[in-house]
Amino acid sequence: MPLLSQDKINRLPERAREVVEYRKSGLSLNHIQGCSLGCSYCIRHTYGLWDENQPRALMSDAEAVEELVAHRYFQPHVTPIQLFNRATEPFLPKVRPHTFAVLENLDARELTNHVLVITRHKLTDDDADQLNQLRHLKVTLLFTYSGIDNPKIEPYPSHIAAESLKLMSAPEVRKYRTVLYWRPLVPGLNDTDEHLATAFELSKHADATVFTGLFYRGEIAEYYKANGIPEPYEGTARRKIVPETLERRVLDAFSSTTALFRKTSCAVSYAHGLPDYNGHVGIRELCDICPLSQLERCLNAHRVPSAEQVRDVARVLPEARELEVVDITGRAAVVSGLWEEQPRYFLQHALGFQVHDERHPHHANRHGRADIGWKGTPA
Incomplete structure (x- = not known):
């Protein structure tokens, strides 16, 4: 893939130039940007990248991996990694070779970090064979599936992700894992009884299923209005929206x-x-649906850090010099003085313990999601 010139890179939005960025589920590597799938709710809206519908590279794969592993947030064997999760589809024909080049480079370093690869594209037996050559990384394929059939919202059909999930989950012996990434769930759009039943049947092929709602940010809302797409909510939110009644119906549908x-x-x-x-x-209350074996595994690993331990971990980060530990309970450490999210994620993964920002409290039973659609909040 041709590299962008430095002049063109300099003209990109600031966040698009940030090849390595920490997100909640991992340190995200995005040196290839641009996607042709056109999902209306794509996070690319918030990075100023929506109009880039063809992938292009900001640097070589080798340079990108070096930037990742040399990053101040990266901890070998600890930091979860996300690959091309905010700027392109990792299995687009032009991107696929770069996805494997990065995975093979990281694996050759004998790193055992989690690597999350989120896709909705068509995968093949060759992809399974290549993934099974990796010896050290803990690779998880998360297949984004929604069941949305409105092409203005989701032009690339969901059934392709469903078939890819089935194909990649089929081998009896495989080193990678598969997850049904059931998202975004939106009331009135893809939450009929038939939608829920279809997702339940599909989940039988995956190693695990996670369900979540819509990131409905201002930039996405503006795009919906400009393109005549029905707005799913009256307001926007910084967290994903999963209304209480929708969650209850999902849990009922998956009760077995x-x-x-x-x-x-x-x-x-x-x-x-x-x-x-x-x-x-x-x-x-997050764990009331978990398998008992997993709950026991997590409880055995659960260690509540002291305030001094939190500060010790934070000392390596210049952007955490104003950090204050407000409170620590068995649930989470509450901190202040972090003026962006990324150092908080570093602390969370280094400690293996929830770290919350005092400015954005987690309300009981919301599970860290938006308040929209919960008792006492707007529908």
Whole structure:
């Protein structure tokens, strides 16, 4: 793939130039940007990348991996990694070779970090063969599936992701894991009884299933209005929106399974037989749907840090010099003085324990989601 000139890179939006960025489920590598799938709710809206519908590279794969592993947030064997999760589809024909080049480079370093690869594209037996050549990384394929059939919202049909999930889950012996990434669930759009039943049947092919709602940010709302797409909610939110009644219906539809999770890291960790690397187990209402074996695994790994331990971990980060530990309970450490999200994710993964920002409290039973659609909040 041709490299962008430095002049063109300099003209990109600031966040698009940030090849390595920490997100909640991992340190995200995005040196290839641009996607042709056109999902209306794509996070690319918020990075100023929506109009880039063809992938292009900001640097070589080798340079990108070096930037990742040399990053101040990266911890060998600890930091979960996300590959091309905010700027392109990792299995587009032009992107696929770069996806495998990055995976093979990381694996050759004998790193055992989680690597999350989120896709909705058509995968093949050759992809399975290549993934099975990796010896060290803990790779998870998360197949984005919604069942939405409105081409203005989701032009690339969901059934392709469903077939890819089935194909990649079929081998009896495989080193990678598969997750049904059931999202975005939106009331009145893809939550009929038929939608829920179809997702339940599809979940039987995956190692785990995680369900979640819509990131409905201002930029996405503006795009919906400009393109005549029905607005799903009256307001926007910084967190994903999963109304209370929708969650209840999902749990009822999946009442006979034990591999359903509310959080991505929980599903990924379960699929690999490991405790949740985000330490959600302290928030026990999150875990009421977890398999007992996974709950025990997470509880055995659960360690409540002291305030001094939190500060010790934060000392390596210049952007955390104003950090203050407000409170620590068995649920989470509450901190202030972090003026962006990224150092908080670093702390969370380094400690294996929830770290919350005092400015954005987690309300009981919302599970870290938006308040929209919950009792006492707007519908």
